[in-house]
Each structure stands twice: as structure tokens, then as C-alpha cells.
Amino acid sequence: MLSSFLCLFLILIALILIKIFLTQWWTPTRLQKLMARQGIKGPCYRLVHGNTKEILNMKNEAISRPKSLTHDLFPLVQPHYQSWVKKYGKVFLQWHGTEPQLVIFEPEFCKEILNNKDRVYMQKDRQGFEKNLVGNGLGAAExxxxxxxxxxxxxxxxxxxxxxxxxxxxxxxxxxxxxxxxxxxxxxxxxxxxxxxxxxxxxxxxxxxxxxxxxxxxxxxxxxxxxxxxxxxxxxxxxxxxxxxxxxxxxxxxxxxxxxxxxxxxxxxxxxxxxxxxxxxxxxxxxxxxxxxxxxxxxxxxxxHTDWQEEARKEVLQLFGKETPNPDGIAELKTV
Incomplete structure (x- = not known):
């Protein structure tokens, strides 16, 4: 009886180890190699966390740098994208844990995905907190x-x-x-x-x-x-x-x-x-x-940009004076 139980226990442990090996290493590395053969590269997959640690470190480093008033905010809020686009091109593969994410910065590809005429690009299933909060409304429906x-x-x-x-x-x-x-x-x-x-x-x-x-x-x-x-x-x-x-x-x-x-x-x-x-x-x-x-x-x-502020104010006063804005007049607000 004890030997049978021990045997089942060992089989269970072996199955768990095989599953961990497949999900944490074999499948991600195999997929990464397949994508590389098609010319799609990206940051190397790391066990368990994928690229999340790298992303977090890059964001923390960007936030710690002195900041000035600038429109060039992309390197501050998404430094990993800024770095990896330069290194791997406008289409690359990154990893959120064991989940592969294809990142696309190529405008024509983005246009095709957003048009989605044949409905081949499916919405991502919302899980946990997000699903409770937003539900299955228009943004998630298919x-x-x-x-x-x-x-x-x-x-x-x-x-x-x-x-x-x-x-x-x-x-x-x-x-x-x-x-x-x-x-x-x-x-x-x-x-x-x-x-x-x-x-x-x-x-x-x-x-x-x-x-x-x-x-x-x-x-x-x-x-x-x-x-x-x-x-x-x-x-x-x-x-x-x-x-x-x-x-x-x-x-x-x-x-x-x-x-x-x-x-x-x-x-x-x-x-x-x-x-x-x-x-x-x-x-x-x-x-x-x-x-x-x-x-x-x-x-x-x-x-x-106070010059634009003055232009906008001047336009509103010219069209409405001290009157309450109306729908027809709002359509004429070119600068605003």
C-alpha cells in the first residue's frame, strides 16, 4: 500500500516537473527560435519573469533621471520600447512572464490590425480585476x-x-x-x-x-x-x-x-x-x-505655450464675446 502511494506520488511530481519544464522553458524558447527564423527578434526570454524585470528596471532608471518640460515623453514613460525598437526594429517579440507579446510599431501593420476587416485579431480576454470592473462591454465584445x-x-x-x-x-x-x-x-x-x-x-x-x-x-x-x-x-x-x-x-x-x-x-x-x-x-x-x-x-x-493660449482665447472672444457657446459656433473654432 505504501509503495503504491509512493509510486503515485513520484509520478505526480514527475508530471509537475515536466509541465514546469514545458511552460517555463521549452515552449517559450522554441517559440522565440521560430520567430527569429522569420526575422522577428527581441529581448531574450528569462525564466519565470520573461522581460518584466528588465522593463521595470528601465522604467525606474528613466524616472530617476532629472526631468524638464518637453514633448519628448516617450523615452520616459516607455523606455523599453524606445530601446528595443532601436535594437530590434519596428516589429519585435517581448515576454510578459511566459506570455509572448508581439510589439508592432510599423504604421501599415498597425492600420491592418485596427481595421481587422476579417475579424482575425481577437480581443484579449479580460481576467480578474479588469473583468470585474469593466465587464464584457463594447471594448471586449466580439x-x-x-x-x-x-x-x-x-x-x-x-x-x-x-x-x-x-x-x-x-x-x-x-x-x-x-x-x-x-x-x-x-x-x-x-x-x-x-x-x-x-x-x-x-x-x-x-x-x-x-x-x-x-x-x-x-x-x-x-x-x-x-x-x-x-x-x-x-x-x-x-x-x-x-x-x-x-x-x-x-x-x-x-x-x-x-x-x-x-x-x-x-x-x-x-x-x-x-x-x-x-x-x-x-x-x-x-x-x-x-x-x-x-x-x-x-x-x-x-x-x-502661452502664444497658443492667447490665440485660442482671442478666437473664442471673437466668435462668442461674452455669450454662452452654441453648437454652430463651436464648429467654427478652428484654433481650439
Whole structure:
């Protein structure tokens, strides 16, 4: 009995060692050689961590160097790419642990991948924290599921729909500027201010759940996801009740279109509650974070290049004077 158990134990150990050998060494080195034969080289694969240690060391070294105001930020934020493009060319192979990553800087190749007409380039499966937070919205969807969600988004965010949102955007901006008047002569943290602005805009145009969102650093992702889902479901239910009672007849905004798709009589066009929730999460995180970052960066550049700041101010005053901007006038802002 003991000898049989020992034999099974040794076989199990042997299988584990073989698996470790295959995943940690044989498969990565074999793949690296195959790619090299096709002319695609890159930094050498290292056991367990791949190239992650090299990348981290290069980033730490770049961050430690003295910095000045410059547009040449690429060597600072992605020093490994800067170094490896010079060394291996515009297409090279790097390793995230045992996962191979093909890095492409060749514009024509990038264009082909992004067009993806034949749908041969699949979305990367989100795992763990990212999946809990963003779900399976438009950014992660594939095939027919992607087509349904893309159609809804196109309807909600075409030109005329965006024009209808301008009064809400202006109201949020005026609210922010009023707050700034109380800080006259004082330093303002514009990134945080624009985070408040973009959250306020999204809440005015009725993307749900905004007041609930907290920093991912504050809560574990599973608890956060559950809270987000409950919050969105509550707002969806209230919205449906209003629509059914005739108190609200607008189904043209993003949430309204998602609800219509959820209730669609055509089963092939219908989306699930999970789809609805995931789309709300996707557009909040993708829209709010990217927009407030862009606004913060724009203000930084205008502060750095005061000649452009003056040109932009002059153009706005010429077109609007002291009037509130309007959609037709905004289209004429060439410098801005």
C-alpha cells in the first residue's frame, strides 16, 4: 500500500516537473527560435519573469533621471520600447512572464490590425480585476455581440445626439468655473477638477451610477463590481417605471437605447441585463478617465505655450464675446 502511494506520488511530481519544464522553458524558447527564423527578434526570454524585470528596471532608471518640460515623453514613460525598437526594429517579440507579446510599431501593420476587416485579431480576454470592473462591454465584445453593442453606441453618440448634450456640458463647465472663482490667485489641481467635471457631465446625460463610483484603490474589485451592478440595476428599474407611466418619453440617450435593446421583441437584437450593465461600466471608465486626462493635458500644454493660449482665447472672444457657446459656433473654432 505504501509503495503504491509512493509510486503515485513520484509520478505526480514527475508530471509537475515536466509541465514546469514545458511552460517555463521549452515552449517559450522554441517559440522565440521560430520567430527569429522569420526575422522577428527581441529581448531574450528569462525564466519565470520573461522581460518584466528588465522593463521595470528601465522604467525606474528613466524616472530617476532629472526631468524638464518637453514633448519628448516617450523615452520616459516607455523606455523599453524606445530601446528595443532601436535594437530590434519596428516589429519585435517581448515576454510578459511566459506570455509572448508581439510589439508592432510599423504604421501599415498597425492600420491592418485596427481595421481587422476579417475579424482575425481577437480581443484579449479580460481576467480578474479588469473583468470585474469593466465587464464584457463594447471594448471586449466580439462578433455578433460586438455588432449589436456598436449599433446602439452609434445611435447614442452621432452628431445630433452630441449636439443635444451641449447644454448639459455647458452647465457642468459653468458650475466648475464658478467653483474656480473662489480659488482666484490660488493653485488649482486641474486633473481632479476635470475628474469632477467629466463625472458631472456623464451624470447629466444620464449614464447611470456615477455617484457610486470610487477609486479602485479603495475597494476590492468584487465588492466594487457588486455595488456598481446594484446601483445601475436600481437606476434602470426607476427609468423603466418612468417610461411605462408616461413620465419620461426620451429613449434617445445612451441608457434609453440600451433599455430599448434589452426589451427588443427580436431575440437576435436583444441584449441581456449583464450586457446593459457592462456597457454602462465601459462608457463610464473609458469615457470619463480618458476625457479628464485629455483635458488636464490640454490645459498643461496651453499653460506651457502661452502664444497658443492667447490665440485660442482671442478666437473664442471673437466668435462668442461674452455669450454662452452654441453648437454652430463651436464648429467654427478652428484654433481650439
Amino acid at each position: 462578433g455578433e455581440h460586438w455588432s449589436k453593442l456598436r449599433k446602439i453606441a452609434n445611435l447614442a453618440f452621432h452628431g445630433e445626439s452630441l449636439k443635444n448634450m451641449i447644454p448639459d456640458m455647458i452647465a457642468s463647465a459653468e458650475k466648475m468655473l464658478q467653483r474656480w472663482k473662489n480659488h482666484e490667485g490660488k493653485e488649482i489641481e486641474v486633473y481632479q477638477e476635470f475628474r469632477l467635471l467629466t463625472s458631472d457631465v456623464i451624470s447629466r446625460v444620464r449614464l447611470p451610477g456615477i455617484s457610486f463610483f470610487k477609486s479602485p484603490d479603495e475597494l476590492e474589485s468584487q465588492k466594487l463590481e457588486k455595488g456598481i451592478r446594484n446601483c445601475i440595476n436600481e437606476i434602470v428599474n426607476k427609468r423603466e417605471q418612468k417610461a411605462m407611466s408616461g413620465k419620461e418619453d426620451s429613449w434617445s440617450d445612451f441608457l434609453g437605447l440600451l433599455l430599448k435593446a434589452h426589451r427588443d421583441s427580436n431575440k437576435n437584437q436583444r441584449i441581456s441585463v449583464d450586457d446593459l450593465v457592462d456597457e454602462c461600466k465601459t462608457f463610464y471608465f473609458a469615457g470619463q478617465e480618458t476625457t479628464n486626462t485629455l483635458l488636464g493635458w490640454t490645459v498643461f500644454l496651453l499653460a506651457h
